[in-house]
Amino acid sequence: TQVGIFEATTSEVVSDPRAATGSISKVSNLKLKSATSTIPAEIGVRFGFLFKPVGPSANADTSVRMVLIYPKQGLDNPETRQTSLRDELTTDEKIGVEDYFGYTFENKWELVPGTWTFEIWDGARKLAEKSFSVVKP
Numbered sequence: 001t002q003v004g005i006f007e008a009t010t011s012e013v014v015s016d017p018r019a020a021t022g023s024i025s026k027v028s029n030l031k032l033k034s035a036t037s038t039i040p041a042e043i044g045v046r047f048g049f050l051f052k053p054v055g056p057s058a059n060a061d062t063s064v065r066m067v068l069i070y071p072k073q074g075l076d077n078p079e080t081r082q083t084s085l086r087d088e089l090t091t092d093e094k095i096g097v098e099d100y101f102g103y104t105f106e107n108k109w110e111l112v113p114g115t116w117t118f119e120i121w122d123g124a125r126k127l128a129e130k131s132f133s134v135v136k137p
Contacts, residue, residue: 113136
């Protein structure tokens with residue numbers, strides 16, 4: 001429903017070793033700051049999109065797979081010494097309830113220019129895709 005750079009409050013940080021950064025943040029008080037697909041590679045920039053799952057039963061739970069594909073060279077985490085080409089997690093969403101799928105640059109090693117692609121899947125069916133061009137400021 002909205003795409004670009006957002007402002008938000010980080011409400012919770014959950015440890016997740018599958019994520020390139022080792023954790024996933026939950027946010028609240030989301031506000032679109034700039035409607036754009038071009039994102040400056042700067043610490044503190046939060047970007048992504050708001051989406052609203054649709055289906056026959058409002059407020060029904062549905063499980064979706066969220067995929068974030070990094071630029072070709074991937075993200076090199078100096079702490080784990082691993083390169084991540086993508087992050088993938090399964091999450092429960094509510095039909096008709098808006099949610100956010102995004103990323104926040106928190107470390108210098110995350111500032112990788114190129115195409116960052118966000119996808120939402122239901123099994124083998126892609127429900128949504130949005131690509132951002134991350135550029136050096």
